Amino acid sequence: MQSDKTLNRPSIIICTFLHPGYEAKLREIQAGMEEEGVPWSLLTGEELDYIALAHRGAHTSPLGVGVGISPAGMCIHYQKLPERQPLFVLAGEEDVTEWRRFGYNAARLVKGLPFKEKQTDEAGTHLDTTQLYASVREIVLKVLQEFAQGHGEVNTWSKTP
Structure with a gap:
């Protein structure tokens, strides 16, 4: 559980469903954000739907960007997009470079820079x-x-x- 003080600071909110292996995904996403110089905060959720987790994060984040992580995949969402229309989705792919690219792209959304592509x-x-x-x-x-x-x-x- 996060404190209100942590959630109110300008940061990307990462919402994750705790599952085996989430730590590796989280570490790479956070590394990508840190390399871009954008802070993040972590929330845990009870939902398995990574799109819903990302949507929740985007609406909780003062920066309007959320990342959702679940066993089925991960997602980057922007608060002005409809819930079922996220910006990026990575379903079931186990690729460390893609996880880090997700962190870069979430941070680049905040900074207004072009996204890193595969x-x-x-x-x-x-x-x-x-x-x-x-x-x-x-x-x-x-x-x-x-x-x-x-x-x-x-x-x-x-x-x-």
Whole structure:
């Protein structure tokens, strides 16, 4: 429970449903906000709906910005938006860089700066090293399998004297 004094100071309100793993999400979101220089306050909620939690935070925050965290995902809300139309939603994705980006973007909403977007490659696809590793592994295994079956033999060229 927060004191009224803490909730009245200019800060983004983070509303969280306490669940296993929320501490890691909270730590990354807070780090993103701190790197942008915007303070935050924490409230705990009994609701599982992260959109409702964020909406509550936005209406509690003197800055008008709230973040909701639940086991199902997280959300950034602005007080002037309808409850079911939040600004950003991250449903079920377990990605530490995305959690920190959420903190950056909540702070940037307050500061009026452009939002940080997902890192993308030249084709515009999201860069995910886990996915890249899995793709490379799959290709290498396929090449090795074809080679073992005799489909990938390499022709050697030799000079005849």
